Amino acid sequence: MMKKNILLLCIGLCLWACDSDDSGAINTAQTSPTFVFTHNWDGTPVSNSDFNDFIFTTENGESVSIERLRYVISDITFTTNNGEVLNTNLYNFVDVTNNNGLNYALESTIPVGNYSNVSFTFGFDNQDNAQNYPDLNSASFNVPDMLGGGYHYMQFDGKFINNNMEEQGFNYHAIRAVDNPGDNPTFPQDTFFTVNLGAISITNTVEIEVKMNIAGWFKNPNLWDLNVYNQALMPNSTAQILMYENGQSVFTLGDVSDE
């Protein structure tokens, strides 16, 4: 399991810290950055208190009510100015509905210093997706085996006003795109993706805000029509690839501050 790799990470960090170069970018002080996951709709802050209300409008013009939003990010990675890559191999389950996982203190330490990039994976890469995560099982976040198994990357449920002016449910569930559900599913392309937050100076008590623009899932580059794509999207590889493409610009770096 990923978390078991913490020990290896710490050992690696110790060795790495001993092998400091003269760039001055990284020093030997260690810290555990906190990632703060915030959500907005084209800049308007969104929390679970905004759920269950038709207060959002997609780019395509559908009025939307959010009822459930939870997702996984993994492999938080720090790249030094020298190009050294430090992969934490950790994951975090963000459950906006229940206000869990919004503040995630890294479960390991990294050297204080300047980093040229901090990144994470939206969802799991295929290797990590094949692991067993009891906390995600307990949250019923699994993807059935006939769809390739593993876990949802995101479960985003709500309602929209359809073309008949009726409330209708949608399940914007992002998973690994899959075809031929059954005993031997096939996978047309990977649909996890890397989110690059950019350069960050990691101080002793740094908080890193990760912003998700929820509206982005519906507009860029693919204008999303909820009347077309609303439910049963997990076995729909076309929809999954559209989600993958729209997800690329959903996350951005927010405030980076000392606690």
Place this chain on the structure above:
Amino acid sequence: MKKGWFFILILIVSAGCSDDSNNSGYQPTAQPLDIPDIFSNYIIDPVLPNDNSQTVEGVALGKKLFFDRILSADGTQSCATCHAPQKAFADNLPKSIGIDGVSGTRNAMPLFNLAWNYGDRFNWDGSALSLEQQAEEPVQNPIELHSNWDNVVERLQNHPEYPQLFQLAFNTSTITKALTTKAIAQFERTLISANSKFDKYTLGQTSLTQQELNGLDIFLREDKGDCFHCHGNPNNPLWTDNDFHNNGLDATFTDLGLGAVTGDPNDNGKFRTPSLRNLAFTAPYMHDGRFATIDEVIDHYSEGLQNSPTIDPLMKQIAQGGVQLTNQEKADLKAFLLTLSDPSFLNNPNFQN
């Protein structure tokens, strides 16, 4: 000098009269939950309160209390009256009937795997915020055991056995409501069901029929039954998310469910997802016991959904009444669902009176 001996003698006699065994160093014997492999392999540890550790003596006391009609006002009913072992600790009535012959408002929930309710909200409507708290209400509810807790405590305190049993379980023979419910909760947490045909299949100990496998497929397919988003999956052997959903039973609500507890109209008509384990023994179904058979439940999700403002967005094809399963698909799904029942749970000698 003789006065000194006299004081020592008084102290010794006083100590002998004390009902607090702390002085003797006595501690109840720890009895950790016996967590099945099927759980430890897949899901996180159970929720156990810091102030109510499982002990041999506490569980034994809780079991005795659970089956004892002394908790009811007229000595005619116990917890087990509505939560019978042979019915997976439920009963077979749509709504349970209390000591005065008055029908309640809800179907008795079966009792098993309660320590794995991670949200720690119990009852159909989530009104009890711990298992200990849940045990308080039926005792004093006028349409259930219709007791007064002060009277219950008095009856227990004057009983020839209970003070000693509380002494052994909690190091005090002074009985309280809190200790009584703690003991009941300890017993209830031992009610673990993890030996169904499907559990054995998961552990590689048996195989499923083709029809049962077809039913599993329907259960897991988002474009068919799509049961798994709320009711778990082979990697979540609880077969419930223990969360609250409006599953489309009614267009308007006579019972607000979670909404009556939270006061939030967005929660109206939401009830806790029941586990699909032991369905074979727990009819009738739903919070009001409206469906007498599993077939009726499947028909509901296939053709009977009623729209309402709080219906869960996971409900599909509401305008058509549901997911529109064929008769064969319904039969297959039922065959799979029945593999989740665990007959050994009914006859576990540790759970009998």
